[in-house]
Structures are given as structure tokens and as C-alpha cells.
Amino acid sequence: MSNEFFAGFRPPLPPPGLREKVLRTARTPPARAPLPPLLGRMELVLAAAALVLALGHVAVTAASAPSPPAAPPSRRVATLTGDPALDPLLVAEAVRWEEAQQRRLLAELGL
């Protein structure tokens, strides 16, 4: 197609001034983008709402739940069951079981 259509014509040259503009732009160091804010406005609102909810929850829980009476230091002893009332029953049962085992052993030995 070499000259079938385009004889006597040529594509246009770059416009005057483009050379200086392009070379100046190319040599300009890239501008640093400003650092993004840590929290945007929406995130700030959400964070504040979450904080208010958390504080309210803590306040309501503290006001409604009765605090358990503190045990006197003297009663803070180690127990077998965690319930001092059950301990004697448990000990008595253990003693009975131990005595029964001894009797059975003696009987088996014929003593």
C-alpha cells in the first residue's frame, strides 16, 4: 500500500512546546504522596461508638451483679470437696471403705 493512499502526506509532528514540557515533566522528581491519616472520619466514628458500647457494658455489669461476700481469711483453708459441709461425710465414707477392705483381706488370709 506504500503510496497507494498517502503520497504527498505525512503524519503531523509533535506540537511546538511539547518537547520542553515532556522533558521537564520527565525530569521532575515524583511528588511524595501525603501520608494517609491513621483513621478516616468513618473509622473514627465507629471506633468511638465501639468504645461507648464497651464502657456502657462494663458499667451495667458492675452495677447489676451483686458482689459475693468476701470470705474471712481464717476460713480460707483447703477442703476436699470445695464444700466444707461435705468433707466429714466423705472422710467417714473413706474410713468405712478402708475398714471393710481390711476385714476382707483378713478373711481371705484366714486370720
Add this chain to the structure above:
Amino acid sequence: MAAVAPASRGTGADSAAGVEAPLAQALASLARGDDGSLETIWELMAGDLYALALWRSGSREDAADAVSEVFVRLARKPPHPSKIARPRAYLLAMVHRATVDLRRRQRPTVALEDAFLVAADGHPGAAEGRRLNQALAALPAAQREVVYLRHWAELSFKEIAAVTGVPIFTAASRYRLAVRRLRALLGVQV
């Protein structure tokens, strides 16, 4: 920076081949940190880069922006010479991508009918030029681009395929369709 004579455009394979060596030297120099090489690259390639962007985009403003984008990229991240087999095709591919990216970001505009070709020195054909530009404006941008790359940049279809990122068959097919349509629009008998 070596002084370079501006490259003529589309006047023969010799002129295109004559650009490759000084262009490769300028790109290598740029990669070594000599930003004076940008001027050499401009002298060698600005005409082709601007015209290709213009033929692809149909907009003088987009063409100027695409060329500017190419030089900004070259300056900020010069390509390593080992990655460039054909410097001309490499830069034409850069301006092709810059133009396509620009067109994606912007609203499509009506193609210009007076910008793709101008009368060469001493050629009086204003009416003929208007018909030519109207016919070129009627082509799809991708076909018009292939016509430029084949006729004015004198690339092979293999190179055109590499520049535009399409298979060779597609590049050749676009060219064939463009020529057929130009013949029909201009009333040229086959």
C-alpha cells in the same frame, strides 16, 4: 549525550534501521543514569511516538499525554538494556500501552478528521487530505494503529503483533481490513 540528527519518518527501511543503534545507545546511557539521553531519545522517536498515539487515540491531547507518560516512565525507571531487543518496537509498545490506558480512563471522543495526516512540503492537496483524514477517522482505532505501524513505522507484522499485544494473524487481519475499507472509502480500484 551525542548529537543526533532527527530521524526521518517512514521513508524507508534504512531510516528505521538507522535509528536502532543510536536509540540503543541512548537507552543504555539512560540506564547508567545520564538523563541527558532523554533528549536524544526525543529527537529519534518523538515523531513516531506522537503520531502512533494520535492515530490510536484520535486525540491530540491524549497523544501528548501518552508521549509524556512514556518519557516519565523512562526517566523514573529506565529499562535495562538487556531487556530490549528492538529499541524502536520497545518504545512504540510503551506508547501503545500508555495510549490504551489513557483511553480506558477517559470517555471516548470523536476521532479527529484533520489530524492524522498533513500535506508534505510542497504538496497542495487540501481537499485530498481532508478525504484521507475522514477515511482514516472512519477506521476503528486498532486498525488505524496497525496501518501506522506498518506503513509509517515500517514494522513487520511480527513486530506489530509484539507492539500491540495481539497474535500475528490478528495484526495482519486488522491491516487487511483497514486497507480494504480505505480502498472502499477512497474509491481506489483494486
